[in-house]
Amino acid sequence: MSAEHEQQVEVEEQPVDGVEPAGGPASAGHVAGSGTPRTAEPEQPDAAEEVEHDLDELLARAGKADEYLALAQRTQADFENFRKRMTRDVAAAEARGVGRLAKELLPALDNLGRALAAAEAEGEADGHLGTGVKLVQDELLAVLKRVGIEPFSPRGERFDPNEHEAMAQQPVEGAEAGTVVEVYQQGFRHGESVLRPARVVVAA
Numbered sequence: 001m002s003a004e005h006e007q008q009v010e011v012e013e014q015p016v017d018g019v020e021p022a023g024g025p026a027s028a029g030h031v032a033g034s035g036t037p038r039t040a041e042p043e044q045p046d047a048a049e050e051v052e053h054d055l056d057e058l059l060a061r062a063g064k065a066d067e068y069l070a071l072a073q074r075t076q077a078d079f080e081n082f083r084k085r086m087t088r089d090v091a092a093a094e095a096r097g098v099g100r101l102a103k104e105l106l107p108a109l110d111n112l113g114r115a116l117a118a119a120e121a122e123g124e125a126d127g128h129l130g131t132g133v134k135l136v137q138d139e140l141l142a143v144l145k146r147v148g149i150e151p152f153s154p155r156g157e158r159f160d161p162n163e164h165e166a167m168a169q170q171p172v173e174g175a176e177a178g179t180v181v182e183v184y185q186q187g188f189r190h191g192e193s194v195l196r197p198a199r200v201v202v203a204a
Contacts, residue, residue, distance in 0.1 A: 099190050102149050105140065106188060106196060112137040144188070153186045154198050163187060165197040175203035 112133055119130035141151070154164055159178050164187070172181045180200040187198030 095190065095193075098147050098149070099193070099195055102144060102147075102188065102190065102195055105144070109137065109140050109144075110185065112140070147190075149188055149190045149195065151186045151188050152198060153183045154180045154200060155183050156180065159200070159202045163194050163197055164202075165199045166202045167199050169202045169204045172203045177203050179203050 116125065116130065116133045116137060119125045119127070119133060124130050125134075144150070152163075154160075157180050159166065159180055164180060167184050170181075175181050179202070180198075181203045182201035183198055184201070185199040188195040
């Protein structure tokens, strides 16, 4: 081989600046001994941070649930109070209406009683007129009873200014002072309320 040919071979084997010869060290981005390029490892989230984040989210939801529950309970309590108040108001209004109507009917009922007493005095209580008056009186009393209104006649009871109206006071033999000895006009009650006090004579 000539000297010129040897020099040419040596030149070919010299690496060019910045270029690795074939079969040389692995280039950047390649794993040594293989042709597979390197890939960046994904960053794994911190497990403690993830658990803490989930816990905070659950606590926030629980707080909202408690707030909604408290609101629902307050709303239910307000509605229950409103319902009870309306029930009381309706019952009170109904009682007032019944009481006013009864007070309008009581004078007519008193007149029926007087007519019946007059018929008895004339000996006609068992006649057609007396029987008719008694039937009307009984029917009116039954109607009043159906709405909770009943008469009371306190003869022999202790005088009670809340239920009785004293028309006179006089000594009566055998009667204890302060007791009702005669009833001029019977009273009427509506439940626990006195629609009209009984007019009475009290023993002195």
